[in-house]
Amino acid sequence: MLQKVTKIWMAMLILVSCVLLVWNEFGMNRELRIDAHSKLRLWSYDDRESGGMSVASVAKEGDEYVLRCEFSRSYRWPFCGFNLGPGPDPLTEGYDLSGYQTLELDLVASPKANAVRIFLRNYNPDYADPRNFRTLKVNELHFDPNKEVMPFVTELDKFQVAIWWVNEFSIPPALVERELTNVVNFGFGFSQNADEKLHELRFKSITFRGKWISRSSLQSIIIGTWIFSALVYLFVSFISTQRAIDAVKAEKEELEEINSALELERRELETLATRDSLTGVYNRFGLRGHLHSQSALVKQRKSDLSVIFIDLDNYKDINDDHGHAIGDQVLKSFAGLVEANTRTQDVFCRWGGDEFLLMCDNTALAEAVAIAEKLRTVISDYQWPPGVKVTCSFGVAEMDPDESIGSFIRRADVSLYKAKEAGRNKVVADLEEKRDSSIKLG
Known part of the structure; x- marks a missing residue:
């Protein structure tokens, strides 16, 4: 009788799991659409707040929000745009977009507007002040509207936290990841479109799409149901087969196999949490422990520590010219190339997008510069896919025992910026003795 019931139950579980x-895969869809008819507060912004002279205006025209920008070259990085918010200041409650996977943006921009930015600003009391709009976490994405098919569709995991926001508010590493759990502001605008003085953007809608239950959550529910069912079966079998010792031992062995499988899954999940899914190298979370332990030795004056910021030059052009599949393959090959040409003690991590960080413990500045120069040559000489040329810019810094991790990382980032400003495919080291210890990222 028990076997018959078990077979029926197993068949039902298989059927329900498949369904x-x-x-x-094909249903459980949900979407959030925001357009000119949404009851959201609308206001424009421009670089006058930063000392520039660009002028922006936004107004509702029919079913569209129309942004008009008159750029001025009086500011080095001219910008303008408009914001949509769910309510009056202070803003603390917004939209939870963590369950959505993609967005679809329907807009029309001026023909020569080659840089449109999307901002999803998130509120979290751990870092944001509801009275200060700038403290909201800036998740941003840049794209060229004239190179994309409209409506523009992209994945939300391509949004990155703005580095300037991290540096300006001394955000610790634990809080620098993308966060879309409480989005209180949607921003759209132009940046550095200096080829034309006047630009216009006609916003029609932005639609977020996702699943009511994510695939990973559903799989966890199904696995949990199967495990629960297995445990129930084992319990009933034990009660009904007390006189069959061999059967009880077999059921126990089956339970041990399930526990072993669960332990293996747990280890796999731990690896996923600290590794970048595309390249397999550490992510920022995986780097954090290494960085804190080695910086502690530096502060105790027991070791040297240097970091190398690496940025793939013009990586966006590779994606645009050859497609994202080639772009992803370039990132994988690049990561493998760096790991093959560095030391066992070095820790390599994907910092975000096409930017990577190599942590070199027990390494002074001069030796780190030599490592960077070696990598620069190896990458430049590597045989990339046909038609693809890859070079990298490097920013190098050595940690001072009296400075914070944040200041240390920022100096390397500034050196990277200088390398790109100097024409790319270069190594620039931070040689300043005076270091700002007021900024802390860890």
């Missing part, structure tokens, strides 16, 4: 997985 749920298929439904999740």
Whole structure:
């Protein structure tokens, strides 16, 4: 009788599991649409707040929000745009977009507007002041509207936290990851479109799409149901087969196999949490422990520590000219190339997008510069896919025992910026003795 019931229950579980997985693949869809008819507060912004003279205006015209920008070259990085917010200041409650995977943006920009930015600003009391709009976490994405098919569709995991925001508010490493759990502001605008003085952007809608239950969550529910069912089966079998010792031992072995499988899954999940899914190298979370332990030795004057920021020159052009598949392959090959030409003690991490960081413990500045020069040559000489040329810019800094991790990282980032400003495919080291210890990222 027990075997018959078990077979029926197993058949039902298999059927329900398959139905749920298929439904999740082709259904369970949800979407959030924001357009000119949404009850959101609308206001424009421009670089006058930063000392520039660009002028922006925004107004509702029919079913569109129309942004008009008159750029001025009086500011080095001219910008303008408009914001949509769910309510009056202070803003603390917004939209939870963490369950959405993609967005679809329908807009029309001026023909020569080659840089449109999307901002999703998130409020979290751990870092944001509801009375200060600039403290909201800036998740941003840049794209060229004239090189994309409209409506523009992209994945939300391509948004990155703005480095200037991290530096300006001394955000610790634990809080620098992308966060879309409480988005209180949507921003759209132009940046550095200096080829033309006048630009216009006609915003129609932005639609977020996702699943009511993510695939990973559904899989966890199904696995949990199967495990629960297995445990129930083991319990009932134990009660009904007390006189069959061999059967009880077999059930126990089955339970041990399940526990071993769960332990293996747990280890795999731990690896996923600290590794970049595309390249397999550490992510920022994986780097954090290494960085804190080595910086502690520096502060105790027991070791030297240097970092090398690496940025792939003109990586966006590779994606645009050859497609994202080639772009992803370039990142994978690049990561493998760096790991093959560095030391066992070095820790390599994907900092974000096409920017990577190599942590070199027990390494002074001069030796770190030599490592960077070696990598620069190896990468430049490597045989990349046909038609693809890859070079990198490097920013190098050595940690001072009296400075914070944040200041240390920022100096390397500034050196990287100088390398790119100097024409790319260069190594620039930070040689300043005076270091700002007021900024802390860790």
